Amino acid sequence: MMRNKCVGGGNLVTTSCSEKERLALVKFKHSVEDVNGMLSSWGIGNDCCRWERVGCDIVTGRVVSLHLRANSSDEDYMAGEDDWPDGHASLVNIFDRYQLVGTEVNSCLADLENLKHLDLSGNDFQFNQIPRFIVSLKQLRYLNLSNARFHGNIPHHIGNLSNLKVLDLSSWSYLKIDNMAWISDLSKLEHLDLSGVDLSRTQNLDNLLYAIPSLLKLSLSRCGFSLAHLVSHHLNSSKELVSINHLDISANNFRGQLPSFVLNMTSLVSLDLSYNHFSMAWSFKRFINMMSSLLELRLSGCKLQRINLSPHNLNYSIHSNIQHLDLSLNEIDGKFPYVLTNMSSLLSLDLYANSLSSSIPVIPNLLKLDISRNKFQQIEDVRIWEQCYLKELIVSNNELVG
Template sequence: MTLTNIDHEKQIYCFKVLYAFLVVLLLRMNNPCIGCSEREMQALLAFKQGLVDNDNSLLSWGREVQNKDCCQWDGVYCSNHTGHVVKLDLGDQSLQGTISPKLVELQDLEYLNLSFNNFRRSQIPDFIGSFSNLRYLNLSNAKFGGEIPYQLENLTRLEYLDLSSDEYGWFDDSIYAKNLNLLPNLSGLKHLDLSSTNLSVVVGWLEAVNMLPKLRSLILWWCDLPPPIISSVSVMNSSKSLVHVDLSYNNLNSSIFQLLSGTHTNLVELDLSRNNFTGVVGWLEAINMFPKLSNLILSGCNLPPPIISSVSVMNSSKSLVHVDLSFNNLNSSIFQLLSGTHTNLVHLDLSGTISPVLLVGWKQLICFLNYQT
């Protein structure tokens, strides 16, 4: 055999090896998962065993050969690179029961959604705080109860936290918190929703929220929040990233305006409805300090008629599109400001506040009024 033939055979061999490597690589790329580990599969099966699955949402979770790769199970997602379970998306599956502590074996978990299920008022498992890679946690409307576990402070990579409920009012076993000391550790949080959580004794809730520099969405409606105590510290540390704020149905007073208007200049949506702002004369001046505010809801707040001044007109935001001032104690002075400055207004609700007779000539706006005597 000549040297030329040997070199040719080497080239063919190298080509075959390269071809085999490319085939395997392509198969891996097309495969949604390398394959889950035995440890993680057993953890998920233990989790399933603790649940009541009347709708057979977890029917694909099984020990059979064809169902042994948990990366192929409904609601389970694995990393293409490591094969570890990184996402568990089981929202709105009508699941009941309890959560097995075996679930803690999923140490690469980044996304956990158990919303709109029924966990029978059991406490949020404290071992959830062990998921150090978690970025998304949604336990909303899952009928958890008891105190929010402080171990959640260990979720330092968390960006999204929703423990809210649609329920109005609280039960003896509803979710509650004595403090929000866990929040400052969650410095990467961008979305926080604790609606219908009992926070009535959390004195420093505003200071805790202000320690979240990346927070964009804050939703705390129907939390029985006490009026915040404004201090120079809370104002100094206040996050300027907030875009959406909903603090409706609480016990707030004028102090909330003092903080929000001076620091949260990037606000686009603000809902403070069903709080008590009786006697807050400068509420309109405070609102006009939000240059980007588009949606404003102050329904049923006992707002007094505004005092229009040159200062409030000068600083008035022109960004407002949707305004709801229904069921307050306003008079025609509100038009003096709105008609001259808020030229982009599309929706104005003054129902239960001002007689429609006063709206003569107000053709620049599309007003949705349902006046009630």
């Protein structure tokens, strides 16, 4: 008789999980402090496929997924700046709901030989190293160890997980990589997030741009590396850039010219350059025209006042498909950047925390506009809200009268 759906994975299984795998999960449960009962169903009955957060193969009953992400809110991740130890964000009291706490990830999970999906993100492993036994889980397609308070070097042996499609090791600067040579062995990888990992002394860093042809999404925010470090001077010019769709290199304090490899990424759909200080000698118009594939561009906190966004650019010909543009937290003051009115593809525009004070022109097709924390004073300056197509207008922290 066909079994009911198992609680954790939502699969119809025709056999119970093996005794070996059941015992492995029970042992793992006993190896951690289970804050608020994330694993409260583990141990109830003999069929681990019925336990919450456990997914099993439909036919064999083998455990194929563990969804052990801590249930916590993003806004709790960082304490105040004065509380940061050694310049790193404090993670004290951030997980007020489900979380696992342990000194290590118990190696009993190695008995789950068919595991394809492992998510331990947001838990607290108390600054221990990423366990090496994980590389024995050869079937893994998805591995998420983000913000789990691991510490030290990311083991090169992760390169042995050749079936990985998603790898998320993002953290709050507790992890580092000394050599990126192993990444080229992950030939099926599509999504890589190393945000917050210390890459300042990483060798072969340019492998991220050239060695994984399947890579579609790359996040390198807050990694502390330089552009010269990322793009090797000895790089063979015949190598082709990977076909990345989403690239995040925000908050690395880059300086100088906009990197040429970005302009050569013709498949980019989303680009985040926020909180860097590129030389503003480059032309905003030229940049936008060259990035014709972009749908989302984030330039928050880039000190863009020096970019020529002045009214005489009104007749600029801009060939853009950008739908979402973030220019928040810059130094754009005075008159509204009229060059933006030629971007008819824009659906969302974020100008939060600038110093704009002039009237806002019509921006065709715009659905969302954030002009909060600017210097608008007259209600007439923001009359764009009367246009019926604008679905959301945010004007807080201005001194509007009239």
